[in-house]
Amino acid sequence: MKVHQLARGFWEQQEPLLSLGCKRLRPLAPKLTDTTTTVSSFDLKSFIRPDSGPRKLGNGPSNDNRHSPPVETHPGGTRWNPTQEQIGILEMLYRGGMRTPNAQQIEQITEQLGKFGKIEGKNVFYWFQNHKARERQRQKRFGHCPRKSAPITPITLDTRVEIIMEREEGSPYKRKYRSWSFEEEEISRSSSKEDENRTLELFPLHPESR
Amino acid sequence: MKVHQLARGFWEQQEPLLSLGCKRLRPLAPKLTDTTTTVSSFDLKSFIRPDSGPRKLGNGPSNDNRHSPPVETHPGGTRWNPTQEQIGILEMLYRGGMRTPNAQQIEQITEQLGKFGKIEGKNVFYWFQNHKARERQRQKRFGHCPRKSAPITPITLDTRVEIIMEREEGSPYKRKYRSWSFEEEEISRSSSKEDENRTLELFPLHPESR
DNA sequence: GCAAATTAATGATTTATTCAAG
DNA sequence: CTTGAATAAATCATTAATTTGC
Numbered sequence: 001m002k003v004h005q006l007a008r009g010f011w012e013q014q015e016p017l018l019s020l021g022c023k024r025l026r027p028l029a030p031k032l033t034d035t036t037t038t039v040s041s042f043d044l045k046s047f048i049r050p051d052s053g054p055r056k057l058g059n060g061p062s063n064d065n066r067h068s069p070p071v072e073t074h075p076g077g078t079r080w081n082p083t084q085e086q087i088g089i090l091e092m093l094y095r096g097g098m099r100t101p102n103a104q105q106i107e108q109i110t111e112q113l114g115k116f117g118k119i120e121g122k123n124v125f126y127w128f129q130n131h132k133a134r135e136r137q138r139q140k141r142f143g144h145c146p147r148k149s150a151p152i153t154p155i156t157l158d159t160r161v162e163i164i165m166e167r168e169e170g171s172p173y174k175r176k177y178r179s180w181s182f183e184e185e186e187i188s189r190s191s192s193k194e195d196e197n198r199t200l201e202l203f204p205l206h207p208e209s210r
Numbered sequence: 211m212k213v214h215q216l217a218r219g220f221w222e223q224q225e226p227l228l229s230l231g232c233k234r235l236r237p238l239a240p241k242l243t244d245t246t247t248t249v250s251s252f253d254l255k256s257f258i259r260p261d262s263g264p265r266k267l268g269n270g271p272s273n274d275n276r277h278s279p280p281v282e283t284h285p286g287g288t289r290w291n292p293t294q295e296q297i298g299i300l301e302m303l304y305r306g307g308m309r310t311p312n313a314q315q316i317e318q319i320t321e322q323l324g325k326f327g328k329i330e331g332k333n334v335f336y337w338f339q340n341h342k343a344r345e346r347q348r349q350k351r352f353g354h355c356p357r358k359s360a361p362i363t364p365i366t367l368d369t370r371v372e373i374i375m376e377r378e379e380g381s382p383y384k385r386k387y388r389s390w391s392f393e394e395e396e397i398s399r400s401s402s403k404e405d406e407n408r409t410l411e412l413f414p415l416h417p418e419s420r
Numbered sequence: 421g422c423a424a425a426t427t428a429a430t431g432a433t434t435t436a437t438t439c440a441a442g
Numbered sequence: 443c444t445t446g447a448a449t450a451a452a453t454c455a456t457t458a459a460t461t462t463g464c
Contacts, residue, residue: 079431289446
């Protein structure tokens with residue numbers, strides 16, 4: 001099944017090293033667990049990502065409390081780690097029928113969720129993508145969901161939530177444009193109530209070998 | 211502050227998805243971290259888009275008009291229409307080995323190509339994506355066995371030729387982060403003289419038509 | 421009880437496929 | 443048909459819950 005990437009890696013020959021990792025049977029394989037050599041426990045990633053800098057987290061120049069950082073901020077966070085509140089709201093929206101929020105919606109959602117923790121637009125976007133895909137996946141894997149009735153339960157929080165809903169797999173054919181912005185590493189996730197143009201997030205990207 | 215807990219319980223009370231039958235599923239317990247988030251002010255109202263034009267909601271079983279919405283002439287125009295110079299440069303870069311430029315590169319490329327015509331970062335990104343994919347596609351289709359016969363296969367029906375093979379010659383599969391930015395419709399590219407101005411493209415997203 | 425090892429879950433990217441403008 | 447644009451599927455990578463051994 002996964003022959004795919006093996007083959008690819010083979011042809012590629014751009015990554016000659018690392019080829020020993022052919023035993024990739026489970027993606028879950030942790031960093032190493034190498035069985036071939038007991039010594040080479042040498043974390044490639046450490047080298048690959050010395051970028052402690054670029055990925056600043058304590059970005060907030062405004063609120064820089066460098067003493068006793070509470071558990072609040074993700075420790076050296078790399079990826080978004082949603083809080084319960086955030087997940088809750090997202091699921092709520094999802095159940096409400098939202099599948100692929102557009103830029104506006106994402107912006108708003110991000111803004112709201114930002115009250116509960118650091119978050120960026122792309123996190124929201126990815127969350128929906130993944131959630132949708134994985135629900136579909138489960139559905140397929142376990143066959144059918146026993147209790148699938150109640151197509152949608154319009155969330156009634158305090159007002160009518162009027163979100164477009166769309167068939168689960170009916171191929172929505174809904175096209176829209178999304179914003180892109182390419183930036184250098186940067187930060188700026190401070191609250192911003194005016195949305196002018198915020199943009200950018202950053203990124204470490206490799207110097208593009210080749 | 212307590213609210214979140216309660217709220218959480220409320221939301222998850224019906225979450226069949228994660229606990230379908232199989233015992234294998236370990237619903238990761240809540241991570242509940244801070245009790246400090248006193249920001250329980252999540253106004254859902256904000257989520258409900260005040261505007262959100264008329265959803266036409268043709269959800270009726272009637273003919274699904276999968277095609278696109280009305281005219282919707284975008285002020286800025288339609289889609290990117292590359293000029294010869296742009297294409298030339300892009301192909302040059304492509305031949306040079308570039309496959310998946312990172313944010314920085316895209317930024318620079320965009321900037322340069324901007325001298326020849328309107329263009330945005332995403333156009334560059336998509337171009338590489340598509341070019342790569344289509345080269346691969348052609349490779350597969352006519353891959354080995356260079357048949358001189360006309361490639362034209364006026365297939366009438368929808369028979370897509372399923373090609374199984376896949377071989378490609380080089381794509382590093384580098385991981386990188388990409389920037390996202392969600393904006394409202396707006397069009398303001400221009401500035402092609404300065405190169406300091408960060409890109410920040412925005413996009414016309416369709417008003418969620420359907 | 422705790423910390424390393426496992427492993428399920430899931431965030432983030434890349435690739436494949438699809439839709440539709442020109 | 444060609445190809446820009448967008449989405450879905452597949453994959454990679456990291457986090458945290460659980461298990462395990464002390």
